[in-house]
Amino acid sequence: MSQSQIEIQLIAALTAAACALPGVFLVLRRMAMLSDAISHTVLLGIVIGFFLVGDLHSPVLVLGAAAVGVLTVSLTALLERTRLVKEDAAIGLVFPALFSIAVILISSYAGNVHLDTDAVLLGEIAFAPFDRFTPFGADLGARGLWVMGGILLINLTFIGLFYKELKLSTFDAGLAVALGLSPVLLHYGLMALVSITVVGAFNVTGSVLVVALVVAPAATAYLLTDRLAVMLLLSVLVGILGAVSGYWLAFLLDASIAGSIAAMLGVWFGLAFLFAPYRGLVAGFQRRVRQKREFAVMLLAGHLLNHENSPQAGVENHLEHLGDHLRWNADWARRVVRQAQQAGLITLEGQNLRLTPAGRRQAQKTLQF
Amino acid sequence: MDLLQLLHNLIFDYTLRTVAAGSAVLGVVSGVLGVYAMLRRQSLLGDAISHAALPGVVLAFLLTRSKAPLVLLIGAGLAGWLATAAMTSIIRSTRIKQDSALGLVLSVFFGVGILLLTFAQRLPDARQAGLDTYLFGQAATLVERDVFSIAGLGAAALLVIVLFWKEFKLISFDREFAASMGLAVNLLDAILTTLMVIAIALGLQAVGVVLMSAMLIAPAAAARQWTDRLAWVVLLAASFGALAGVGGALISSAGQGLSTGPTIVLVASLLVLISLLFAPARGLLPAWLRQFRHRRALALQPPANGEEP
Numbered sequence: 164m165s166q167s168q169i170e171i172q173l174i175a176a177l178t179a180a181a182c183a184l185p186g187v188f189l190v191l192r193r194m195a196m197l198s199d200a201i202s203h204t205v206l207l208g209i210v211i212g213f214f215l216v217g218d219l220h221s222p223v224l225v226l227g228a229a230a231v232g233v234l235t236v237s238l239t240a241l242l243e244r245t246r247l248v249k250e251d252a253a254i255g256l257v258f259p260a261l262f263s264i265a266v267i268l269i270s271s272y273a274g275n276v277h278l279d280t281d282a283v284l285l286g287e288i289a290f291a292p293f294d295r296f297t298p299f300g301a302d303l304g305a306r307g308l309w310v311m312g313g314i315l316l317i318n319l320t321f322i323g324l325f326y327k328e329l330k331l332s333t334f335d336a337g338l339a340v341a342l343g344l345s346p347v348l349l350h351y352g353l354m355a356l357v358s359i360t361v362v363g364a365f366n367v368t369g370s371v372l373v374v375a376l377v378v379a380p381a382a383t384a385y386l387l388t389d390r391l392a393v394m395l396l397l398s399v400l401v402g403i404l405g406a407v408s409g410y411w412l413a414f415l416l417d418a419s420i421a422g423s424i425a426a427m428l429g430v431w432f433g434l435a436f437l438f439a440p441y442r443g444l445v446a447g448f449q450r451r452v453r454q455k456r457e458f459a460v461m462l463l464a465g466h467l468l469n470h471e472n473s474p475q476a477g478v479e480n481h482l483e484h485l486g487d488h489l490r491w492n493a494d495w496a497r498r499v500v501r502q503a504q505q506a507g508l509i510t511l512e513g514q515n516l517r518l519t520p521a522g523r524r525q526a527q528k529t530l531q532f
Numbered sequence: 533m534d535l536l537q538l539l540h541n542l543i544f545d546y547t548l549r550t551v552a553a554g555s556a557v558l559g560v561v562s563g564v565l566g567v568y569a570m571l572r573r574q575s576l577l578g579d580a581i582s583h584a585a586l587p588g589v590v591l592a593f594l595l596t597r598s599k600a601p602l603v604l605l606i607g608a609g610l611a612g613w614l615a616t617a618a619m620t621s622i623i624r625s626t627r628i629k630q631d632s633a634l635g636l637v638l639s640v641f642f643g644v645g646i647l648l649l650t651f652a653q654r655l656p657d658a659r660q661a662g663l664d665t666y667l668f669g670q671a672a673t674l675v676e677r678d679v680f681s682i683a684g685l686g687a688a689a690l691l692v693i694v695l696f697w698k699e700f701k702l703i704s705f706d707r708e709f710a711a712s713m714g715l716a717v718n719l720l721d722a723i724l725t726t727l728m729v730i731a732i733a734l735g736l737q738a739v740g741v742v743l744m745s746a747m748l749i750a751p752a753a754a755a756r757q758w759t760d761r762l763a764w765v766v767l768l769a770a771s772f773g774a775l776a777g778v779g780g781a782l783i784s785s786a787g788q789g790l791s792t793g794p795t796i797v798l799v800a801s802l803l804v805l806i807s808l809l810f811a812p813a814r815g816l817l818p819a820w821l822r823q824f825r826h827r828r829a830l831a832l833q834p835p836a837n838g839e840e841p
Contacts, residue, residue, distance in 0.1 A: 190628075190631075190632045193629050193630075193631050193632070194631060195631040195632040195634070195635040195636075196576050196579075196631045196634055196635055198635060199576075199579065199634075199635055199638065199639075203742060242808075245808065245816060247753075247756075247757060247808055247814055247816075248570075248753050248756075248808075249570070249573055249575070251573055251574070251575040251576045252570055252575040252749050252752075252753050254575075254576060255575045255576050255578070255579060255745050255746065255748075255749040256746070256749055256750060256753055256801065256804055259742070259743050259745060259746030259749075259750075259797050259801070260746070260797065260798065260801040262742060262743070262794075263743060263746075263793075263794035263795070263797040263798050263801070264794075264798065266791060266793075266794045267789070267790055267791065267794050267795070267798070270789040270790070270791055271787075271788060271789035271790065272789075369646075372639060372642070372643055372646070373639075374635050374638060374639035375636075375639030375640055375642075375643055377635070378632055378635035378636050378639060379636050379639065379640065381632070382628050382632045382633075382636050385627070385628060385632075386626060386628070413647075416647070416650075417650075418647050418650040418651065419646045419647055419649065419650045421643070421646060422643045422644065422645070422646030422647035422648075422649070422650065423643070423647055424643065425639055425640050425642065425643020425644070425646070425647075426640065426643045426644045426647055428639075428640060428643075429636075429640030429641075429643065429644070432636060432640070436622065436626065442626060442627070444625060447625070
């Protein structure tokens with residue numbers, strides 16, 4: 164690997180980690196689409212900031228973008244509070260309007276500056292290593308490394324400082340208010356965080372794919388754990404995994420890095436969706452099959468107990484009879500009987516089924532409910 | 533440029549006439565379908581579908597090497613439909629909620645689209661000019677034939693709405709009741725979603741991926757403020773959509789550097805703002821005025837027992 168390859172992967176991994184952290188809270192608070200809205204509207208902040216200072220790398224741009232991010236959230240909340248439109252419509256009204264203003268500003272006033280919508284929407288991380296951070300002439304590595312590292316640090320600090328408060332207001336906003344916390348303040352703090360992160364990630368992934376970095380790792384982690392701390396850790400890991408695997412996919416296909424990262428994040432989510440230990444599709448399917456069989460075994464034991472020692476026992480407790488009585492087909496009946504035999508609940512004498520003492524106890528216990 | 537000149541151009545300038553007509557038809561179709569999206573709280577589904585359509589557009593191009601709008605439209609429709617299916621299955625079979633499912637599917641599909649786009653750009657015969665317009669929309673590239681195909685497909689979609697008027701109304705307002713009446717609720721859902729996918733695919737060329745969602749939401753949200761009757765909301769949304777389309781096309785033709793898509797969206801947003809503020813029954817200003825008048829009426833009423841308050 165050349166130095167620039169390593170640098171690209173490092174920047175991508177740092178960006179993914181920085182995005183994944185606030186993403187967890189957005190997913191848990193059901194506000195994931197706000198990241199989509201913010202990722203579009205920060206463009207307006209960048210444009211205005213650029214008009215003010217005339218430099219694409221000035222920190223003023225980050226501040227402007229964060230301000231517009233918070234403005235987006237406030238406008239959405241304001242619209243929603245009029246009760247004239249629902250939350251989803253409010254989001255969908257605010258961000259296209261602000262984005263349109265930004266696009267028009269760019270096309271009418273910044274035509275010959277390097278600030279095109281293409282770059283903002285799609286990003287190009289491949290050029291990131293060429294943009295060096297050189298204070299006082301010393302080459303300290305790619306600028307993206309420093310920017311994303313700094314943003315990751317800010318996110319870690321915020322979440323570390325307010326972990327308790329964030330956790331409480333996420334899962335029980337009512338209790339948080341009752342205890343004297345201010346969920347509103349935390350909410351806007353979090354949104355400022357998302358805005359700053361999105362602006363930083365812009366150069367790397369472009370605005371739409373930021374949404375992938377914010378939402379996908381958190382959604383994947385959400386399928387794997389029930390603990391907030393574990394979810395934060397897992398989502399960072401998934402984000403980094405997606406970033407690095409995406410880089411290599413792009414390398415193999417010689418295609419867009421940002422697109423590959425989003426695609427790989429989708430792949431990792433798909434794997435979790437199918438194979439997550441408890442919540443995955445496969446695990447759920449296996450659980451249903453197992454439960455169906457366990458239930459059938461208990462039903463069989465109960466049936467045998469019912470007719471034990473009765474005059475019809477010879478007829479009722481006969482392998483052939485299960486088809487009539489429990490409406491089981493022959494194949495399923497044989498499988499259930501074999502399962503019950505293996506569990507030591509019944510014995511088979513010719514075609515007659517008998518409960519073992521253990522089976523009798525189990526059946527009695529089941530029938531008591 | 534004065535108003536008469538604009539009007540003159542609207543009739544005699546080929547490009548402007550085509551763009552305005554295309555945008556107007558588009559506004560009508562997306563306005564009508566947006567009403568149902570809004571009522572079913574699926575406003576952001578449009579945003580997700582329009583992003584998710586990108587891989588379909590690019591793949592259709594890669595497979596056929598054709599930039600004919602109809603081919604790309606079929607690709608967009610299929611991808612949008614697939615994305616909707618993916619979202620639905622994520623929401624149904626996990627605890628992930630709608631917002632995360634939307635964000636996830638939107639960004640991953642779009643990412644795959646960007647990935648494929650790099651292959652399309654590499655083709656020698658194909659400078660991706662035609663594909664670029666799907667990202668940001670370029671109404672100016674519309675030609676008369678496009679307008680006719682937009683109008684034809686749009687009319688078909690509207691016809692379906694009229695045919696299933698009763699059914700769509702019922703599933704939008706009371707799904708459970710509709711199901712208990714024996715309506716095939718899931719099938720009707722699928723039809724409505726398919727219509728929405730068609731509307732979005734039609735609009736992509738004119739306003740682009742990012743702004744298409746506004747074309748669905750804004751006319752519907754504006755129309756909703758003026759009346760409580762579905763038929764009127766639908767008609768108003770169609771008119772607002774058309775107004776935004778024509779208005780946006782006219783304004784952008786008059787100004788320097790005003791791209792059509794964003795201008796249309798801003799006109800639509802302005803309509804929403806006006807509706808929110810001034811609509812008689814629900815609007816903010818009339819409500820505020822009513823409250824003010826009530827307060828004065830109450831303040832002037834002397835207490836019943838004649839004492840000073």
